[in-house]
Amino acid sequence: MLLLALDTATPAVTVALHDGDSVVAESNQVDARRHGELLLPAVDRVLGEAGRTLDELTGVVVGVGPGPYTGLRVGIVTAATFAATLDVPVHGLCTLDGLAYAAGQAGLTGEFVVATDARRKEVYWARYADARTRVTEPSVDRPGDLTEPLAGLTAVGAGAVLYADAFSDVRADLPQHQSAAALACLAAERLRTGGEFLPPQPLYLRRPDAQVPANYKVVTPK
Structure with a gap:
């Protein structure tokens, strides 16, 4: 087993690699405005630290939120792209579940x-x-x-x-931001025990900010 876990549903841009027994590399950066810029370099860094390559992955784990639209979609689209390209499954987990698991580990x-x-x-x-x-x-x-x-x-x-x-x-002494390491450990446990996962679809919990005006004027060609 070699799982790549990532989450961009919170200000944390977090990536981890889990070999089925433990986390072998991880990266955590807190920057709410740079998810798209930081995520792929973090994946490269984690793979490099572990001495592994993308084609060794057996699955991708992604936090599906809840979270704001802009950040959340970066992680989910990236996870889905990796999974499709490598022909491996993508496992969705609630971002809050990752934080809960980390609190338990602490x-x-x-x-x-x-x-x-x-x-x-x-x-x-x-x-x-x-x-x-x-x-x-x-x-x-x-x-x-x-x-x-x-x-x-x-x-x-x-x-x-x-x-x-x-x-x-x-408890401010416990983890405040998401950790892909915790998410990967939780996913590895569920895979071993046959636990359930969520589809890799975003949990927004809100209507989008951008909406079509209610009474806009329709212009049709004459």
Whole structure:
């Protein structure tokens, strides 16, 4: 097994290579405006550090969000292109699941919530029974609307840190940004146990900003 994992659904441009036993190389850069510029060099760097080549891959793992449109599509299109070119499967995973898994690897146990920054004063979030078990669908909401329903739960992720007043117990010491290494480890576990994956399609959770005007004038040739 040789998995290439990548995620651009958050400000982190993150890539990792997993050989079926462990992560053999990884790259993590936080820059919300340079996903397209940084991703492919990161893939080259990770492969070079591991001494492996693209044609050795047995699969591609990609975080499918939720996340903003511009960043999210960079990772998903890249993953799909690699998979199609190399004729290997592409495995989609919820980006929040990767953060939850990383929190568990860092020692967090019990029920908790993961929240990332969705901009517009909102967060993408989901609730977890443990680091491997998500119990709600990913959602996007204003942090203030979550204070009561998530009362008492530990919260992790950049969204929780940014809006700490809306959460009960924010763990800023735990991973705040996505890690492809955690995503790759989670994917390797699911492949070994027959776990489920998501299709490589983006979880936007919002309508696109650009829309056709409601009452635009149609011009037809005479």
